[in-house]
Amino acid sequence: MSNERIISASIVLYNSDMEQIKCVINSYSPSNNRLLYLIDNSPVKTDIDSILTIYKNIHYYFTGENKGYGAGHNIALREAVDSGAEFHIVMNPDIRFSPDIIPVLASYMYLHDDVAYILPKVVYPDGSIQYLCKLLPTPFDLIFRRFVPNLKFVQKLNDKYVLRNNGYNQIINPPCLSGCFMFLRASAIKEHNLFFDERFFMYCEDFDLIRRIHCVGKTIYYPNVSIVHDHARESHKSNKMLFEHIKSAIKYFNKWGWFIDKERKYFNHNILRELGYISG
Numbered sequence: 001m002s003n004e005r006i007i008s009a010s011i012v013l014y015n016s017d018m019e020q021i022k023c024v025i026n027s028y029s030p031s032n033n034r035l036l037y038l039i040d041n042s043p044v045k046t047d048i049d050s051i052l053t054i055y056k057n058i059h060y061y062f063t064g065e066n067k068g069y070g071a072g073h074n075i076a077l078r079e080a081v082d083s084g085a086e087f088h089i090v091m092n093p094d095i096r097f098s099p100d101i102i103p104v105l106a107s108y109m110y111l112h113d114d115v116a117y118i119l120p121k122v123v124y125p126d127g128s129i130q131y132l133c134k135l136l137p138t139p140f141d142l143i144f145r146r147f148v149p150n151l152k153f154v155q156k157l158n159d160k161y162v163l164r165n166n167g168y169n170q171i172i173n174p175p176c177l178s179g180c181f182m183f184l185r186a187s188a189i190k191e192h193n194l195f196f197d198e199r200f201f202m203y204c205e206d207f208d209l210i211r212r213i214h215c216v217g218k219t220i221y222y223p224n225v226s227i228v229h230d231h232a233r234e235s236h237k238s239n240k241m242l243f244e245h246i247k248s249a250i251k252y253f254n255k256w257g258w259f260i261d262k263e264r265k266y267f268n269h270n271i272l273r274e275l276g277y278i279s280g
Contacts, residue, residue: 001197003019005033005086005087005091005106005129006026006033006034006035006083006086007033007034007035007085007086007087007088007102007106007221008034008036008037008076008079008080008083008085008087008088008089008186009028009034009036009037009076009088009089009090009091009276010033010036010038010039010073010076010077010089010091011024011025011036011037011038011039011073011091011093011164012039012041012042012069012072012073012076012078012089012093013039013040013041013042013046013093013254014041014042014066015037015042016042016046016240017045017093018046018048018051018095020023020050020094020230020246021093022050022051022084022094023096023229024091024092024093024217025055025058025095026145027049027094027095027097027098027099027128027242028089028091028099028102029099030055030056030058030172031057031265033150034057034102035057035058035080035083036055036058036060037058037059037060037076037080038058038060039061039063039072039073039075039076040060040063041063041065041067041068041072041139041176042061042062042066044075044151044169045062045218048060049138051274052083054057055084056092059076059079061075061110063075063077065241067198067201068198068200068202068203068205069195069196069199069200069201069202070195070196070198070204070209072199074092074127074196074198074240075264076088077090077184077189077195077196078195080189081189081190082188083084086137086185087105087106087109087183087184087185087186088186088189089102089181089182089183089186090179090181090182090184091180091182091231092179092180092181092229094180094228094229094230094231095180095181095218095228095229095230096228097120097181097205097225097226097228098225101120101123101217101225101226101227104178104189105118105120105183105223105225108220108222109183109185112218112220113153113166114217114218114221115170115185115218115220116184116185116188116194116213116215116216116218116219117177117182117184117185117210117213117214117216117217117218117220117222118183118220119132119133119177119178119181119182119183119219119221119222120183120222120223120224120225120226120227121168121221121222121223121224121225121226122178122180122226122227122228123226123227123228123229124182124188124228124229124230124231125228125230125265129168130166130178130179130229130231131162131163131168131175132162132178132180132221133162133163133166133172133176133177133221134163134174134175134176134177135160135161135163135167135174135175135176135267135268135271136163136175136176136205136211136256136261136263136264136267136268136273137161137176138259138261138264139249139253139258140157140258141157141158141161142249143175144158145157147196150161159271160272163271163275165275166260166275167279168200168221169223170223171222171223171224172220172221172271172274172275173218173220173221173271173274174217174219174221175210175211175264175267175268175271176207176210176211176214176219177206177210177219177221178206179206179207179209179259180212180227180231181227181229182206182209182210184213185217188213188216188217191216192212192216194209194212194213194216195209195240195257196208196209197209197245200243200248200251200256201244201247201248202206202212202241202245202250203244203245203248204245204248204249204251204252205248207252208252208255208256211256214267215228215263222274226227232246241261
């Protein structure tokens with residue numbers, strides 16, 4: 001193995017579209033110094049023999065049960081920390097990108113040792129931007145944007161919640177970001193025990209983890225490189241997924257506070273002041 005520092009990544013599978021999985025694996029481009037963990041939560045073992053034949057640096061785990069998205073990634077996160085990886089990327093199966101963005105993000109981490117997490121610019125397949133920088137949510141933020149998004153005052157509130165007026169063209173340090181592509185500093189994960197809270201089966205597990213990361217290091221939005229995210233928004237299509245989303249939101253606010261949350265107020269005030277939404 002060369003002296004190049006090790007990067008690892010993980011994808012959780014669940015009855016996954018294999019063409020989609022091949023696409024994200026090709027994007028990541030596994031190598032001796034770029035390890036990949038596939039955590040298979042499917043009820044029946046996924047047929048990935050053709051992928052394992054092409055790439056020799058993939059570690060495949062069939063869990064035999066679905067304990068959730070975060071629990072699956074925790075398997076890989078612990079392996080990454082134990083293996084000495086310097087960075088670990090939590091990846092959704094529905095993304096694609098140029099392999100060249102990874103050294104760019106790593107270089108930024110090398111130059112800024114106070115950064116624990118980076119999210120690149122995220123776009124839809126048609127090139128339009130996804131507004132994935134956020135304030136820490138209040139219950140009203142999640143309820144209004146999900147159930148009455150077209151009301152004018154809700155649109156205004158949502159624009160502020162996703163920091164839309166920022167323009168998404170500058171490096172910023174928001175307290176909440178998407179978990180579709182989590183570029184993490186492994187030493188921060190290890191030192192502060194920053195693994196997913198496995199009480200969240202699906203949804204809000206990324207909000208919870210990134211919030212905890214923001215407490216110990218910067219969580220950076222970095223628009224100089226980008227990824228494509230298909231973003232199916234399953235909870236808008238399936239009542240079952242909507243129910244899972246609601247359950248996770250309840251767990252999140254039970255954990256952090258519903259209407260009284262001093263840390264939320266502090267972090268949100270900081271980013272709003274930094275971006276000129278408020279003064280003082």
